[in-house]
Amino acid sequence: MSGNGQVYEVFARKKRADRFEHVGAVSAPNEQLARVYAWQTYDEAKWFEMTVAPRDAFAAVNRPQAPFTLGGPGGRAPSADSR
Amino acid sequence: MTDSGFRSAEDLPEGVSEHLGDLILALADNKRLLGIRYSDWLLGAPSVEAGIACSAMAQDEWGHARILYALLRDFGHDPAALEHERASGEYHSSELLDRDVGSWEEFLALNFLWDTALSVQFEMLAESRYEPIHYKVRKLLEEERFHFDHGQGWTARLLSAEGGRAALTEAFGAAWNACLCWFGPEDDPLIATLAAHGIVRRGAAGARARWLERVGPLAAETGLARDAGSGWVSTREPLWEGYLARRRRTAEGGPDEDSLARVRGDRNRELLMD
Numbered sequence: 001m002s003g004n005g006q007v008y009e010v011f012a013r014k015k016r017a018d019r020f021e022h023v024g025a026v027s028a029p030n031e032q033l034a035r036v037y038a039w040q041t042y043d044e045a046k047w048f049e050m051t052v053a054p055r056d057a058f059a060a061v062n063r064p065q066a067p068f069t070l071g072g073p074g075g076r077a078p079s080a081d082s083r
Numbered sequence: 084m085t086d087s088g089f090r091s092a093e094d095l096p097e098g099v100s101e102h103l104g105d106l107i108l109a110l111a112d113n114k115r116l117l118g119i120r121y122s123d124w125l126l127g128a129p130s131v132e133a134g135i136a137c138s139a140m141a142q143d144e145w146g147h148a149r150i151l152y153a154l155l156r157d158f159g160h161d162p163a164a165l166e167h168e169r170a171s172g173e174y175h176s177s178e179l180l181d182r183d184v185g186s187w188e189e190f191l192a193l194n195f196l197w198d199t200a201l202s203v204q205f206e207m208l209a210e211s212r213y214e215p216i217h218y219k220v221r222k223l224l225e226e227e228r229f230h231f232d233h234g235q236g237w238t239a240r241l242l243s244a245e246g247g248r249a250a251l252t253e254a255f256g257a258a259w260n261a262c263l264c265w266f267g268p269e270d271d272p273l274i275a276t277l278a279a280h281g282i283v284r285r286g287a288a289g290a291r292a293r294w295l296e297r298v299g300p301l302a303a304e305t306g307l308a309r310d311a312g313s314g315w316v317s318t319r320e321p322l323w324e325g326y327l328a329r330r331r332r333t334a335e336g337g338p339d340e341d342s343l344a345r346v347r348g349d350r351n352r353e354l355l356m357d
Contacts, residue, residue: 026132027130027132028132028236029236029237029240030236030239030240032232032235032236032239033132033133033232033233033236033237033240035229035232036136036229036232036233036236037132037133037135037136039229040135040136040138040139040140040229041132041135043139
């Protein structure tokens with residue numbers, strides 16, 4: 001099924017005072033499923049807040065491509081061609 | 084009637100305790116079986132992410148079932164016996180869960196329609212005058228929010244796909260009557276008694292209406308529900324033939340042999356050491 005849709009980047013923080021960190025990415029057919037997958041996949045902490053955004057929504061600033069294509073800070077974000 | 088709560092099953096009025104015990108047992112058994120059905124899809128789901136979601140949902144359901152079985156101690160049950168020693172016909176779980184499901188669409192009927200039906204019944208208990216269930220229900224419903232989103236997200240996805248709609252319509256159609264009946268007939272003495280004493284917030288008809296409000300908008304696309312202006316209604320009348328009020332199902336029988344062995348943890352117990 002080509003229904004995996006698009007890649008969503010996942011950001012979360014443990015406390016209100018924390019900055020968001022990039023915790024990884026999920027592939028999902030729509031935003032509703034992206035939220036579910038993000039919450040259930042990146043459950044290593046008791047997050048105060050988590051948010052997702054489509055990878056396509058990020059605009060590159062100083063490099064030719066938008067970020068995250070080589071994996072997130074945790075090395076857990078899938079690369080674009082592993083889909 | 085006063086607004087004071089009941090701290091234990093012992094304090095419940097005559098007859099209410101038995102009905103509430105039956106309802107909690109039905110919820111517990113359904114969650115235990117549903118957990119197994121979720122776990123069946125850890126590896127076969129359409130994506131790795133969906134498999135992880137199934138795994139998380141299975142864990143949630145088993146956790147919920149554990150809590151509910153433990154709660155039944157208050158009603159004079161032995162939780163260990165309930166969990167490990169019953170025969171198939173003693174389970175109060177839905178006929179929808181008696182055997183494994185063969186397709187992702189049938190899985191979604193369980194995930195979206197059935198799991199939501201269970202959650203709606205828990206919503207009815209959220210402000211129950213039976214206090215021991217309060218806190219447990221709130222946390223359970225927080226987790227169930229993601230189950231609903233998973234079911235709804237996938238249902239929407241399949242409805243928008245060529246070919247997905249037909250299979251989904253068939254699977255939802257097959258599960259629909261069991262869901263309608265789960266809440267009980269309008270004059271269900273069991274639920275009416277619980278509602279009269281403030282144990283559940285609304286009676287059978289009210290709970291069914293709430294379920295239709297949640298699943299109706301997408302179920303309408305399969306022809307099973309429609310917007311009647313004042314609310315979402317089923318396009319089919321519930322068929323009560325064979326309905327077993329205490330077990331809250333419309334067919335005799337129970338989980339098949341394989342499901343029963345898994346639900347009771349027979350293999351785990353073979354490994355127990357003295």
